[in-house]
Amino acid sequence: MSVILITGASSGIGYQTAEVLAKEGHVVYGAARRLDKLNTLKQYGVKPISLDVTNDESMEKAVSEIIKQEGRIDVLINNAGYGSYGAVEDVDLEEAKRQFDVNLFGMARLTQLVLPYMRAQQSGRIINTSSMGGRIVSYMGAWYHATKYAVEAFSDALRMETADFGIKVSLIEPGGIKTNWGFIAADHLEESAKGGAYEQQADKAANGMRKQYSSNMMSDPKIISKAMSKAVNSRHPRPRYLIGMGAKPLVFAKTILPTRAFDFIMKHAS
Template identity: 55%
Template sequence: MANKVALVTGASSGIGESTALKLKDLGYTVYGAARRVDRMQHLTQSGIKILAMDVTDDASMQAGIEAIIAEFGRIDVLVNNAGYGSYGAVEDVQMEEARAQFNVNVFGAVRLIQLALPHMRAQRSGTIVNITSMGGKIHTPLGAWYHGTKFALEAISDCLRMEVQPFGIDVVVIEPGGIRTEWTGIAADKLRETSGHGPYAVQANAMAESMVGEASVKRQSPPQIIADTIARAVTAARPKTRYAIGFGAKPMIFMRGMLSDRTFDGMMRMATGISKALKTQKA
């Protein structure tokens, strides 16, 4: 892997940080990208090159790809990991926030793909790894905009896979379950801020508590298992198109396929504590 180059977005923490370190250990030249360069300084001690990149800023993405090509003339792996979870009732979420969720989770990833593809086509090889979620296959209460982005990136990945296969390029989707990162706390705080008061307050507060409650946190998987899975995918001669990994991912996706829509709705309301909270409110 000594001559192979990888770009990992959202590398300042969690899955992105673990993935950057894992790929470096495998011998890749790794660029870690994030908005906050100060949070990536420690990565330089491991030989990782850092880039200031905002996936909602086209100029910064172009500059990042150009810098990689100028130095190494190629890009072999693109890991689209940057993203966040915007939770809140559909009625409550402002359209500005809804657009921001799509800009980061979908349009930023796709724009980086557009910028990387000409170079991958020229070298007739490459792997694009899109981090979606089990949330790209299932739905949870008050997560419409977040799930919308993940469903969208799943579909885009499928279409892209067929388009670029003739050029020797692989497209891999990683569907994490519950992972021990900053994501959960940020999403829960956003939910309380958006819908913690008003007509959806009971549901929102129950859902937020289920996300950050001790029982949930204890079951979350470490981000390293996602990094290890990405490493397997990018080094495989013929990688799988999808990898569901992490707490709850495989069983939840399986249950979604087995249960009717309304039965799955009921199961999710029970699992998140919303059913109990609503009953208590009525009592």
């Protein structure tokens, strides 16, 4: 049995993973900004905790509370994040910075807060939710993909740094998963392009995203929860779990195709 903290637990992958891990018998703290969105997780034994990954005080308070109640944190699952799409020229840099604050710097700060406890106990797991979007880039997704590429590099460095202390680091790299993520990203894309030079292309790309996420092409979020479970429970967790619709073939295609050919595929994917 492990004491687990998972961020972004109020919906989608985070919610399902918190449920799965609690059913396995782990002590699971499901974190999100709004506690009311975590209430239904209580039926599975998940303990809701308020945590905003863009607020240092909130993160410190959450970690301190878990240590006070449990005496340890065995697993940190950095799952909070969102997708902000838009042409580089259109996206305000404040929005770009917010994307990094949520997707990277919040993850980094929370990791810093739990590491001293994991080092003291000479064991721990840190599982970071990245994306196949940390290995390939889709049309008009510059800032989102920049954060995920950064998460990949951050996690690779962290894995090497912490190995001597018995701490294992894994990356979860989902492909197309049937959640609201695509619809939120499409809304961001359309909004960012209104009245600008990229409006027509952005509208087309956003409609394509909505069609993809409305179809049966997307993978069930349960496959991500299963991968998270393996990363938590396996004696030797993998450094990377590349799973879900399109993940392996697209990453492979990027490896073997000429850059311009792959650009063409991604630009016309919708």
